[in-house]
Amino acid sequence: xxxxxxxxxxxxxxxxxxxxxxxxxxxxxxxxxxxxxxxxxxxxxxxxxxxxxxxxxxxxxxxxxxxxxxxxxxxxxxxxxxxxxxxxxxxxxxxxxxxxxxxxxxxxxxxxxxxxxxxxxxxxxxxxxxxxxxxxxxxxxxxxxxxxxxxxxxxxxxxxxxxxxxxxxxxxxxxxxxxxxxxxxxxxxxxxxxxxxxxxxxxxxxxxxxxxxxxxxxxxxxxxxxxxxxxxxxxxxxxxxxxxxxxxxxxxxxxxxxxxxxxxxxxxxxxxxxxxxxxxxxxxxxxxxxxxxxxxxxxxxxxxxxxxxxxxxxxxxxxxxxxxxxxxxxxxxxxxxxxxxxxxxxxxxxxxxxxxxxxxxxxxxxxxxxxxxxxxxxxxxxxxxxxxxxxxxxxxxxxxxxxxxxxxxxxxxxxxxxxxxxxxxxxxxxxxxxxxxxxxxxxxxxxxxxxxxxxxxxxxxxxxxxxxxxxxxxxxxxxxxxxxxxxxxxxxx
Numbered sequence: 039x040x041x042x043x044x045x046x047x048x049x050x051x052x053x054x055x056x057x058x059x060x061x062x063x064x065x066x067x068x069x070x071x072x073x074x075x076x077x078x079x080x081x082x083x084x085x086x087x088x089x090x091x092x093x094x095x096x097x098x099x100x101x102x103x104x105x106x107x108x109x110x111x112x113x114x115x116x117x118x119x120x121x122x123x124x125x126x127x128x129x130x131x132x133x134x135x136x137x138x139x140x141x142x143x144x145x146x147x148x149x150x151x152x153x154x155x156x157x158x159x160x161x162x163x164x165x166x167x168x169x170x171x172x173x174x175x176x177x178x179x180x181x182x183x184x185x186x187x188x189x190x191x192x193x194x195x196x197x198x199x200x201x202x203x204x205x206x207x208x209x210x211x212x213x214x215x216x217x218x219x220x221x222x223x224x225x226x227x228x229x230x231x232x233x234x235x236x237x238x239x240x241x242x243x244x245x246x247x248x249x250x251x252x253x254x255x256x257x258x259x260x261x262x263x264x265x266x267x268x269x270x271x272x273x274x275x276x277x278x279x280x281x282x283x284x285x286x287x288x289x290x291x292x293x294x295x296x297x298x299x300x301x302x303x304x305x306x307x308x309x310x311x312x313x314x315x316x317x318x319x320x321x322x323x324x325x326x327x328x329x330x331x332x333x334x335x336x337x338x339x340x341x342x343x344x345x346x347x348x349x350x351x352x353x354x355x356x357x358x359x360x361x362x363x364x365x366x367x368x369x370x371x372x373x374x375x376x377x378x379x380x381x382x383x384x385x386x387x388x389x390x391x392x393x394x395x396x397x398x399x400x401x402x403x404x405x406x407x408x409x410x411x412x413x414x415x416x417x418x419x420x421x422x423x424x425x426x427x428x429x430x431x432x433x434x435x436x437x438x439x440x441x442x443x444x445x446x447x448x449x450x451x452x453x454x455x456x457x458x459x460x461x462x463x464x465x466x467x468x469x470x471x472x473x474x475x476x477x478x479x480x481x482x483x484x485x486x487x488x489x490x491x492x493x494x495x496x497x498x499x500x501x502x503x504x505x506x507x508x509x510x511x512x513x514x515x516x517x518x519x520x521x522x523x524x525x526x527x528x529x530x531x
Contacts (some may be wrong), residue, residue, distance in 0.1 A: 041304070047056035050382065052155060055392070060464055060467055060468070061341065061460075061463040062342050063303065064306045065467050065469065066351050069466055069471070070351055070355055073471075073472075073476060080473065086360065088286065090426075090488070094451045094491055095449060099449035101511055102509065103509070103511035104253050104256065111144070114145065115225055116224040116228040117145050117229040118229075118230055118232070119229065119230070121152075121231075122152050122153060122234075122236065124435075125412060125415065125435070126167070126273070126412040127415075127438070128236045130435075131236050132150060132166075132235045133150050134251050135202045136235060137250050138248075138250040140182075141181040142248075143221050146182040146183070147173075148184055149164050149165075149183065153234060160410050160412045160413070161410075162410050164261065167265065167412055167416060168261065168262055168414060169261065170262075173260075177258050180253060191229055196386055198523060199231065202227075202230070202231045203230055204231040205233060209237045210238075211218075211239060212242075212455050213240070220232075241497075241500050241501065245508070248508040249287070251502075252505065253507035255501075256394075256443070256446050264406060265416045268403055270418060271399075272395060272420075273424045274423050276369055276393065276425075280367040283366065287368065287426060288369070288425055288427040289427040290368055290370050290371065290427035290428075291429070291431060291437065292348070292431055293372070293374060294375050295346050295375065296315065296319050299316065300320045300323065301323070302346055303328065303337055304334045306349065339387060340358055342463055345489060346459070346460070347430040348432075350381050350385035351381065354428070355466070357388075358388050359476050359480030360484040361484075364388065364389065364434055365391070369421050370393065371394075371418035371422050372394065395417050423443055423444060423447070426453065428452070428453060428455070430455070431457075441454060441503045442502045442505050445505050446510065449507075450506050452491045455483075458483060465480075492506075495508060
């Protein structure tokens with residue numbers, strides 16, 4: 039046999055190319071090209087935006103019910119000063135937790151100081167983002183809140199806050215830690231400082247603590263007048279643009295900014311230019327983190343695990359598959375999209391009525407907020423809050439707070455589409471799928487989001503995402519219908 043094979047050249051060894059694991063490669067553009075003709079000719083879609091939540095409330099509704107105190111205060115145990123770090127919604131966590139801890143310790147809370155961060159680069163003060171007077175007034179019978187610390191106390195520390203004792207508290211500490219460790223120091227010094235303060239209080243807490251968290255997040259915190267005014271204007275414009283759908287629109291939180299794509303280590307279809315851009319962005323933002331010796335990055339595994347940011351094209355494909363047609367108005371909440379001209383083009387083809395805050399507002403209207411990331415995020419937050427459907431494409435604090443706030447406003451249901459991105463990775467990589475089958479699978483994902491819209495808080499869940507049952511009460515059948523309960527909720531906060 040060896041003699042017989044002697045005529046075969048051993049200089050040429052056949053290379054067997056291994057087929058990539060399904061779902062590990064970005065092939066959404068090819069799928070879009072294949073599905074688009076059938077998608078464009080599909081006239082079978084029902085009025086998706088008006089019918090999407092029609093079965094949502096069959097288990098009953100919930101209504102806001104946060105009890106305010108009407109009793110007076112005992113003498114204060116001292117002043118509590120906190121530094122709220124992070125972006126808009128991480129700072130919001132700090133504020134609400136600070137209210138809860140201060141109230142529980144019978145401390146006087148100083149208006150939280152916002153820590154300037156090199157990533158967020160927003161020097162805004164509390165009163166520039168939130169309505170400070172309303173915050174103090176809403177809490178007046180539950181927690182003492184002051185803007186400044188009395189001079190006679192600060193004189194003991196040479197009027198230097200850095201001389202005040204600072205607690206470095208572990209993340210997710212129990213309220214018992216505060217009563218056992220923080221309170222004695224507060225009683226001794228009459229002032230304490232806690233920096234940083236985000237996520238320094240356990241989600242699981244006694245009812246008295248949870249009540250104060252509810253009061254702070256859902257009632258006391260509303261955006262400042264300049265932010266609220268522009269946000270209200272943009273909500274009105276979105277509803278006017280959505281007149282063909284009774285003023286109902288979809289909001290999408292899209293995380294496809296350059297730093298987000300770079301941090302994910304996912305690979306798309308930008309070739310060498312994309313690699314150069316991502317390598318540079320990673321080195322600027324996280325110097326050396328991704329180039330450490332022995333560091334192994336597997337983009338295919340990341341995609342399969344559902345950790346890759348969805349592209350604008352993928353968001354469009356998903357929503358068209360879920361039954362939303364070209365007449366649907368979409369509000370896109372996002373930073374600057376990476377390579378936006380190329381990546382946004384297919385989404386605009388699928389949804390020509392898409393808007394962003396930059397498209398809805400004039401340059402003059404946006405000018406006071408333009409260089410302040412938290413103020414811009416607050417505008418996005420409000421327009422998303424009042425949409426009929428909210429679509430999330432990535433986790434994070436923005437999503438967690440909106441889930442809870444929307445549940446609080448809409449009878450306990452988040453009215454949010456939260457796709458399983460591991461399933462999406464497989465579906466977007468399946469070029470054998472036809473439009474009808476793809477659409478059926480997208481409708482299943484939509485239905486799953488509906489079924490998960492109304493959920494109760496479990497012990498280790500955040501009250502800021504799951505307000506039921508701590509911040510809300512079950513509605514009796516004899517009470518008003520959903521429409522009346524929703525209309526009684528505060529319109530802009």
